[in-house]
Amino acid sequence: MSATTTSAEDKKFTSKELVTDQEVRWCPGCGDYSILKQVQTVVPDLGIPREDIVFISGIGCSSRFPYYMETYGMHSIHGRAAAIVSGLKCVRPELSIWMVSGDGDSLSIGGNHFIHLLRRNFDINLLLFNNEIYGLTKGQYSPTSHEGKVTKSTPMGSIDHPFNPIALALGANGTFVARSMDRDPVHLKEMLKRSHGHKGTSFLEIYQNCNVFNDGAFEIFTDKGTKKAETIIIEQDKPLIFGHNADKGIKLEGFKPVIVDLNANGNSANDLWIHDEKDLTKAGILSRFFDRPEDGADHLPRPFGVFYSADRSCYEDGLKDQIELAKSKKKADLDSILKGRETWVIG
Amino acid sequence: MSATTTSAEDKKFTSKELVTDQEVRWCPGCGDYSILKQVQTVVPDLGIPREDIVFISGIGCSSRFPYYMETYGMHSIHGRAAAIVSGLKCVRPELSIWMVSGDGDSLSIGGNHFIHLLRRNFDINLLLFNNEIYGLTKGQYSPTSHEGKVTKSTPMGSIDHPFNPIALALGANGTFVARSMDRDPVHLKEMLKRSHGHKGTSFLEIYQNCNVFNDGAFEIFTDKGTKKAETIIIEQDKPLIFGHNADKGIKLEGFKPVIVDLNANGNSANDLWIHDEKDLTKAGILSRFFDRPEDGADHLPRPFGVFYSADRSCYEDGLKDQIELAKSKKKADLDSILKGRETWVIG
């Protein structure tokens, strides 16, 4: 979503004014709470009148989200939110539209609308709460669950190779692809702002802990003891550095990312891979840090941040242009079209 | 599809024996004829008994295909062939299953099943006839039609940014991704064989001319005058060379493919990009030869051949393993499960 231009005075509202009268009904400890909080913190600062904001979701625990946001909202049907926001954005391009969805909602049943939304590049923000499980239906594996995952529907372990949501979004020609997590409020807020700032479909994958059916799925990325070694925050024009003491870096050997020890002799941050959000190929490599490692390749940290961001025209702009052009060329005369090309008179 | 191992004698049948008693009903000049011919030529040589071959399609001109193949076949409903072949392969892994589909069938309505088929990696062959149009419904733009395309449903030109089918397939974790065209029978036959040879979902995009509703969409790739300059055949371990006199090569500067003149001083085939089907990153770059060119980048030829090929376990194998393991551990005793854990006797 790009910024709108209404006067600043109109828009002032507080985070509290984003809280609805509905009791929040997620399990205690669910990662969704944190995401809700960060969204409620960020949204008032975006400079959009509250009445111009719409949250639309599918079905799932995550999709309960709109009920808790004192904006316009719709809790729709499973997997279809992307299609609904597309229609709404066509006719109301001035609205700030946020779609909230789960890994099942957007990548299983809603996969088709997801990829089509990305290619059309409607200017909306898509928050995908990835908990690698179907929460609402009480714990079946999802398209992001890893192979071997034991769930209620896979007592012997899943045999489905999962999607890599970032790679899929890039493959579907997404123009903004980013990842954050429920347990890093600062990063999450930053990513929410970036998503809003991007003009086009902003796809933000948020790792979210389902503490009831898939507890700890992302623990190594959030646990203090492992977080620094297992995650890497990617930032524009900055070298890829991570590790407990920011002592490790990643550089590219050909197309292969390798880890270098910044404390060791002869290694310098200057040789590292410098993150460039505009580079689709590099974004592709970053997206694959964790799956399909070649034999003997380094174990790489999980990247968080904006993988890719590019400018491309939005569907609704093209639409508006065509309608305006058509209007400028031809008057809308109902009588003339009722009449058509040829008529005859009787009597 | 991987090769099966029945004895060679059983399987002998001729291309003619693959012709059904149904009249072929495509428009005269349609590219589908050529594809049918190449498939009928290649299939008898694969060493599979005819009764073990199944062709399954959705709806569209292309999806008429099964009616013309004297094998088992199903002309199903629009977009759903991928889901049908998945079910069939689960229960009949020994069959040679071919799915035939169109750009609308697999990338528009069938997009979700398409990406899920690729990630699950069922061992089937998917032939996607891409004519960049909806043929059967008489000429609306499809998800592969280029922006600006004027069709019956886009009189002012399409404003949909198209999919790049190869990139989408890679993003969906496809294990075999290739491209060929109706008008290059030799290459097409080779690609059909390769698709069959790959164990896993073999995705073969075939450029197909719809001479009625989108004539000439691929003319620069098939026309004698332009073909050599506009296409490049990629082959394993071979340098990327093209041009009328095989006088142009492609090398990578960083991640950027640039064209070099092999006749010019100091340029040698040895410096060129050597194609490696196992390299996902390079496959990604190849897939983007034609869209999103950066400013000032070279105009690149369209690649044909196998972009990517990797080994990954197939869903049906995992399934079989689990069932066999379960069977080896536990007897299937109907009485015992009818009885359950606790019973009591009355009377």
Add this chain to the structure above:
Amino acid sequence: MADNQKVLDRVIIKFAGDSGDGMQLTGTQFTNTAAMLGNDLSTFPDFPAEIRAPQGTIPGVSGYQLHFGSVNIFTPGDECDVLVAMNAAALKANLRHLRKGGTIIANSDGFDPKNLRLAAYADGVNPITDGSLENFRLITIDVTKMTRAALTESGMGIKEIDRAKNMFVLGFLYWMYNRELDYTENFLNEKFGKKPDVLEANLKVLKAGYNFGETSETIADRYIVNPAPMAPGTYRNIMGNQATALGLIAASQKCGLDLFLGSYPITPATDILHDLAKYKHFGVTTYQAEDEIAAICSVIGAAFGGKLAVTTSSGPGIALKGEAMGLGMMLELPMIIINVQRGGPSTGLPTKTEQSDLFQAMYGRNGEAPIPVICATSPADCFAAVYESCRIAIEFMTPVIFLSDGYIANGSEPWRYPQAADLKEFKGNFITEVPEGGFLPYKRDEKLSRPWAIPGVKGLEHRIGGLEKAHETGNISYDPENHEFMVRMREAKVNKIADYIPLQTLDNGAEKGKILVLGWGSTHGAIKAAVKEAREKGMDVSHAQIRHLNPFPKNLGEILYNFDTILIPEMNTGQLCSIIRDKFMVPAIGLNKIKGMPFSTTEIFAKIEELATK
């Protein structure tokens, strides 16, 4: 006019040829010329099922049937009087629809050995020379030769020349039916204005055909068909899908809301998308979605955004929309779901017509999900019926299903089109500020309709969804009593519409009597013609045609109880019949045709006669 000319009160011509022979154009030209002369008429094209089935074969035959007359015309006609057969396949495919004694105009060039073989005639058999057509009046013309002869000096290539063949036939028919050439001449002028040689060639061949009639007068009679006694006014010709598109635009203008169409192409509904895509200057958005589910969901989004939102499809596509239609109903947002029915089940007979999706429209959703259903009775009627659908959707905040079918979608008839100023305006229940006492998204007005609060209005921020909702507040509610209340409320709201629609009227006949023929949708013309004939023959029969299928007009029961026998002709196995039996406990009987083709007047007449004489 010469006095050897016969005056006829109606004629049915079937133009048939290969897909490439231009029969649709020929038919349309003759139709428009007839219209200009004041004939009443009705047409129906008959496309091949394949995009382009092989040339010369039966599946490749393309047909166009025209019924015109000096009397009122209700259908494209049953058996035809004249069959134009451009090739052997065209003859073979259509001969059984030609009445005994009818005229065949055969292009002898299309009966060469190759064409005969493609049409699957037995070796050596040629129907136009072997006398097998002796029950008909056979006029054989070597159209190809004539056309070429007319254009020897044009300097055009043979292929191009041959493309003008249909003009020869058209010219000949104009002569036969005493028509002026000027309408078609004007048309050609406009069409080929920029290609003078093509223009001239076409004009020449058209005239050559006419002159051929003149000079070889012996081979055919000439006929006069006088203007019909039509209501005075200005007319145009219109096809059903066209009228549907126009009706939507008119409704959009008259309720002051931009039109949004979310659609996925499917035969025979696609032309509505094609048509609407041309009206961007009316603020019309056409969105070609990735599938039917996305199409209706985009419509839900657009409706939430405050627009007049519509989706178009046919049976298989409508099947996919069921879940989202339920959501639309639960959200109580206005939207129009158009089903141009085709031959089912499954993929069925995509290019043929049927009325077999009525049950689907009434019941094809999970749970208690009542949705109003409205149908159109003729090509031109699509305009009024879809306009009415929009009004109900908007005024009652509800999805509305509009049923058309392949027959009226592609058929055409003269239309005394309305003036924009005469169309009744209607408006949405918009709420633009917080009402006293606070905003309640599901508070109902006297129509039981809820307010339309669209994003952008300060203070009306609210959430809606597919879970059961509490009365008035719209908050999620699992309360058992509330659920029953809301299910009944949604039902009551749909039933309430009956207070805001016209009472059922009779199309023909007395209000009380022996037989009532009750129809819905596109059977109108055939029933009308049959009942008229039966009444002329003294039978006690009346005719009512239902437009509002859900809810029914309030007086429908009363009407039904006034007749001994209710006959319901339907192009299905008896779906309306079931509903009528259930709702009104009358032992209605069905006349059912499931052949992908409309009823003929004869079929319905025969049934009426059978019942009347029992």
Add this chain to the structure above:
Amino acid sequence: MADNQKVLDRVIIKFAGDSGDGMQLTGTQFTNTAAMLGNDLSTFPDFPAEIRAPQGTIPGVSGYQLHFGSVNIFTPGDECDVLVAMNAAALKANLRHLRKGGTIIANSDGFDPKNLRLAAYADGVNPITDGSLENFRLITIDVTKMTRAALTESGMGIKEIDRAKNMFVLGFLYWMYNRELDYTENFLNEKFGKKPDVLEANLKVLKAGYNFGETSETIADRYIVNPAPMAPGTYRNIMGNQATALGLIAASQKCGLDLFLGSYPITPATDILHDLAKYKHFGVTTYQAEDEIAAICSVIGAAFGGKLAVTTSSGPGIALKGEAMGLGMMLELPMIIINVQRGGPSTGLPTKTEQSDLFQAMYGRNGEAPIPVICATSPADCFAAVYESCRIAIEFMTPVIFLSDGYIANGSEPWRYPQAADLKEFKGNFITEVPEGGFLPYKRDEKLSRPWAIPGVKGLEHRIGGLEKAHETGNISYDPENHEFMVRMREAKVNKIADYIPLQTLDNGAEKGKILVLGWGSTHGAIKAAVKEAREKGMDVSHAQIRHLNPFPKNLGEILYNFDTILIPEMNTGQLCSIIRDKFMVPAIGLNKIKGMPFSTTEIFAKIEELATK
């Protein structure tokens, strides 16, 4: 037994507490113990709609109702005799279902200020101390304190100790109803065998509860509920979804075809998927598809491959399957489509029960697409009903819709399970070689069923699809006559099934009389109980419960015509009622409840009484 104990012939207990309080387990344990003692019984759980609604609130209440007795039990019961309320919310949510004079067992710790506030009691109000419950027998126990006391020396943490609270209540109830502890002791031994301290703690608290009853005998009476006069045999307890899974496996074994389930999770059907996933050693494949459309399409693929193929879902998911069901019907391949119905429309009330998808099952497809429909009448009956569905699918080469609902899916009852050897085998129409005269994929046998020719058989290569097909050859056909013939043929095939299913029988009452209560599906128990009571009170009423909804048993009409009044209780607005009125022209009347909850016996009895005395 002490003689101050009262003998009761039936008791209804509702266990209610917070989701975390273990009420489902407590209920199940009491149920199984009752079963072992030979009581007849019926149970129904009442889950919160949210995964985990906030602790202590009304949406967070989880309930389990048990009806057991020395007489035959048909339903989980209407008003309960005993309400176990572990906290204030549990009391508030359930009090209205407790009969006047009933017993409340309240955990006083769950009525502290925090819990009272969470349950939204007004400030300062505490129902267990303010005398507002004087119409009931209130037994207040500080369960938490007692449990902690019992485990002071266990060395366990408070959290862990508190988790055993439910065992205290269970022990107390065992004492109250004179039950042995051994069943639960065995259960605990098995469950916690590997955690001896947890085991010991649970056993201790269980006994503490029992002893509490013994020692504080003044606060409660004890009751005796003797064994019920059940048919002799060996029984187990079973829930509907479990029985469905077992029925499918049994069918798979008895027709010799591996079972393939293609499904997408949805409440309340998901447990069938979970269950079947455990039976891989029976050759069962469970395929969790990406959506419902993929699920049924995978089933079409598996059926084409020659397996027993099944898909499971609930209303919204079934809506998505409509198009593919049409294809399945057109292909004439066997498959079972299971709809465990829930509260609709749209997302509706996912965790509640309803019967509102009958219309969808009968009519929810485009075109004329008849599919057999079968329903189950009780949890255990799911076994036989789904087995029958499989038989019909396989023998008639057709999709079959099996309707269950949330009520029987999650409810349980004793089941005199069959022996594998007693289940009737059936087999597919497989064709394994080219017949003389050539293979015709759509040639029909005496059942009008076509041969099942699966890939791998030499010489039977053939193509099938969704376009209309020619009789016998199955080739694409656009022929009008053939289309009507095939539509009628597919209808005739479904109707033919009536020759191969049992005639409709009466569950109770005379074959002729004043009132017939006609039910379908899960209303069976409540109708049975109500009719029994009415007959005992001398009313002229009979009961029939339909299993075969399409086609109906051949004698259904005859039965209906023998009664003056047909009453059809349904958990919808009257869907079967419509169908019966249409088909048989009888003015059946509906008794409709759309509250997400099953009928109570009282509700049905009251209606019978009203009709009987009219």
